[in-house]
Amino acid sequence: PILNVISTSPKDQARLKDIEAARARGESDTPVVVHLGYSVHGNESSGANAAPAVAWHLASSTDASVTEMLERMVVVIDPMLNPDGLARFASWANSYRGATLVSDPNTLEHNQSWPSGRGNHYWFDLNRDWLWLQHPESQAHVATFQQWRPHIFSDFHEQGTNATYFFQPGVPTRTHPLTPQSNQDLTVAIAKFHAKALDARGEFYFSREDFDDFYYGKGSTYPDIQGSIGILFEQASSRGHIQDSRNGVLSFEHTIANQVTTSLTTLQAADALRDQLIAHQKQFFEDAKRGAAANPNKAMLFAADGNPARLRAFAQLLQQHGIEVHKVKGSVNVQGQEYNATNAIAVPLQQRQQRLLEAITELRTQFKDNTFYDVSAFSVTKAYDLASTKTALDVIGETYSAPKNVGLKAESQIAYAFSWNNDDAAPLLAALSQTGLRLRSVSKPLRVQTTDGAKDLGIGSIVIPVAMQSMPAAKVTELVKQASASTSVEVFALSSGAGLGGIDLGSASLKTVERPRVALLAGQGLDQTSVGELWHWLDTYLHLPTTQLSLDRVASTSLEKYTHIIMGDGSYRFSEEANKNLERFIKQGGVVIGIEGALKWANSQSYLHTKLVKAESGKADSAKKTEGDDKSVEKSEKKLQRLPYKDQDGNAAKALVAGVIFETDVDRSHPLAAGIPRDRLPVFRAQADVYRLEGDPYGTVAAYTSSPVISGYVSDENAKRIAGSAAMTAERVGNGSVIMASAALGFRSGWVGSRRLLENALFFGKAFEKARTEGEEE
Ligand SMILES: [Zn+2]
Known part of the structure; x- marks a missing residue:
């Protein structure tokens, strides 16, 4: 279980259950509630180490400024949002420290190997899971949040060692447009308390730069769409006991002291701004209610034909966020899609969490600012690949409960x-x-x-x-x-x-259908969240024993004991022996499934037809081997390129695909498209490499449509490149096959719609025939 410390006056401790119940009912006439969350990234450990000091201070102080403040306040302390990551990091740092502390950044203590303590047990970034709730930690945090409905939620992190101290507000133009201005105004008012206290300590700090407030699946942004104020703190990290930095030797104790300082200034701010915070929360929900009442539509409908499990998971996700879900009364037909009691759910628009519902289902392609700290799109409707519509009809039936098993x-x-x-x-x-x-x-x-x-x-x-x-x-x-x-x-x-x-x-x-014996490639160079996602899916969803095969053992391992080798996102630099072993594995009947970064590996294998398309020429990169690439670089460097220095950030943002939802066209006659309900399948991708399958017109299972952007920011140039390119391909090679995808098919484990393609690759990876071209004998 995730344990919290609740700190308040002795009087309120005695009636805590009543206050909790009043908060859960959404009453505003209660003490102001502050929720302090620490070290969601386990290798940012100053937060979790500050938490006991904060709890002790609140419990033991006899100073009137503390005891009187607690008369008016309930403090919910979540001392470590990510216990497994913190343990992995602490174990590493403590294993490599000596009796004499070493501040040299090169020492092992400061450089945790793969996987780092940032992620949880499954290497997930829990600070991206507040929306998807795929992990017990996030489920617990959100249950606490929904129970207490805090006025402020503070999220304590660490950043690079050479930085100073950051607190929100972030970049104003990078705030989600659905977050009300009063939220940002209060964030500014709260920030003054941090600035004053850090000034007194002689600490440098910054705000309004770098970090954004856009993706509601982050701890410091999730509260902003629920009448609460989310605050992100980032302390420069000592990543160990002491480390040299641009600002001198940074000690662990010092980082902890800063986090304690801003924890306490958060409470001082909450007390001083108490009336504004309570009024803000009240106003937020009143405005939402008024907006919903003025809306001619009464409900959102979501359908998943023949897929009660999808509907059940989606309904339960909404319910965990405090969103009311109902059965459909009668039946509605919109543009050929039927919504009824068996295939759909109805979510009333006139409900307390109407704004959160809007935020997580909306689609957006226009932005004030093109730079995103995380993703630029996160529609749960698309992730679950549901048919959806709004309706003015009276369709709200009884409260949803999952149907019985069959x-x-x-x-x-x-x-x-x-x-x-x-x-x-x-x-x-x-x-x-x-x-x-x-x-x-x-x-x-x-x-x-x-x-x-x-x-x-x-x-x-x-x-x-x-x-x-x-x-x-x-x-x-x-x-x-x-x-x-x-x-x-x-x-x-x-x-x-x-x-x-x-x-x-x-x-x-x-x-x-063979029994899958899966080797999942793992190790330095790979994206641990991508590999973690695949492991989490294989282990906790499919319950298949999965070998985590270290990259450096690919060359020497007898791969024939596996049916599948799965390659997540990342950079694969295999030796010639390793590549030969993989080729032999495939030709003897193995299946390789690769996503995103694995495309570069496939492109470099001359026996495969999976080829990256060059950005400049738009032509496939098939003729040249990777070593030959140097020539084209030389050529482009001969022309003098000159751009204004101030445009650097904006141009860099244009080159990225900032976590975008794209529309693909699926060939539903292909065995690898089994279970996909419509010809159009939304997928999520966050990388710019574009590819195609050469010489096999039947092997493209899914391709991006001609106008593929559904939601999120991508430059026109990138959108054009991606349009019509391959999203997922499958080629038979010898007795085996190679299946590649340019999208993150099971992204954050929340993208269950496109994850079906991975399930197909796993179970039907050889259920399709080699392309028969003219003159070829079977
Ligand atoms: Zn962090």
Whole structure:
């Protein structure tokens, strides 16, 4: 569990439950509430080390300034937002410190290896998870936040060793436009208290630069859309006990003292500005209510056809954020999409959290400022790939509750089958794959007779033969029953092996599903959050044992014991032996799945057809090997390039793809597109490399559309380059295959819509045929 310390006057301690209940009801006539959160990044440890000092000070001080302040205030202290990351960092720093402290930045103590303590157990950045709530830590923080509805939430971090001290406000133009001006005004008023106290200590500091307040999935921005004031603090980091910096030797004690100082000035500010903070919160929700009342629309509808698991996960996410979710009353049809009680949910617009709902579902392509500290788009509707609309009709039914699990409906002597459209299907298949059962996947749609009537089995549907197994029929039934019992998947019992539409169960179009034995490449040079995302998906969603294979062991490991090698984002610099080993693995039947940075590796392998497209010429980079690139660099350097120095930042921002939602066109006849509900699939990408598959017109599973930007900032030039390029490709190589994607398909584990493509790559990675070109014999 995540433990909090609650500090207030003895009188209020005695009636804490009442105050808590009043806060949860949204009453404003309560003590002012300050929520202090420390070290969400575990390797920024001054915060977590300041927390006990702050708690002790509040508990023990007999000074009237403290005791009187606590008469009017409740302080919720979350001493370490990321316990696992903090432990990983502390263990590292303490393991390398000596009896004589070393301030040299080059020493091991100051340079934690991969993965660093920034992330949590799964290497995720918890300070990006406030929206997606994929981890127990964030679920606990948000539950506390929703319970207490603090007036201020403070988020204590560290930055580079040579920096000074930062507190918000950040860059004014980089504040999310839905955050009201009064929030920023109060942030400025609060900042004066920090400045005064740091001045007294002779500390240098800065604000209004660098950090932004745009992405509501960060701890210091999440509160801003809920009537609260989120404040980011960044202390220069000693990353260990002492370290040389531009400002002299920075000691750990000193960094802790600064964090204690601003913790206490936060409380002083909250006390002094108490009336304004309470009025701001009250006004925020009154304005939201007025806005909702004036809106002709009454509800937002979200639908996921044939995918109750997706709808359930989405509804539960909204509920954790304090957003009311209801069943749909009656049915509504908007532009051919039906919304009803079984496939959709209704979310009323007239509710307290209406603004948060708007913020996390809106789409935006125009921005005051093109620089983003994190992503520029975060629509949950797109991440969950839901059909959605607003309606003025009265569609709000009873409060949503998850439907009952379905599982196996009847027994069969022939086969069992289930559709791939449900998000619970992949974990079910993963579980079945561990039982020793022979499993088949449908690569061409068929229609079958079941005990429940005729059913269509679309691409990706799973068929489990009953007789053709190495175990008795009763055992097969028992295994299927057990595995499916706790899922929303409906498992059909087939009454005949004859197909009703031409294809029978014995068809070669039913492909073997192998038990995945996955090696996930890990180590220095790779993006730990990207690799962590893949590990988290394999481990906690699919429950597949996953080998984390160190990059430096690729050359010497017998790769044939694996079915899949998965490459997350990052930079792959393999030796010739390692590349040869990978090539052999693929040609002998292995499947390589790579995303984002892995494209550069694929591009450098001459036997692959996955090719990066050059930015300048727009031509594929296929003819040249990577070493040959130097010539083109020389050529462009001959022309003198000259740009105004002040434009540097803006131009750099244009070159980036700042975490953007793009529209792709999916070839839904391809086995690797199984379970994707519409031809248009939103994906998230944050890198600028553009690629295509050469020589195989059938291998592009998803491509960016001609006008692909759905939400977020991307320069016109980059949007043009990305339009029409490949989002996901698949090529057969020897007996194996290579599947690549330019998007972060399972981004932050919240992008469950496009993550289906990864699940397909895992289970159907060889369920498609090699492209047959003219003159080639099969
Ligand atoms: Zn941080």
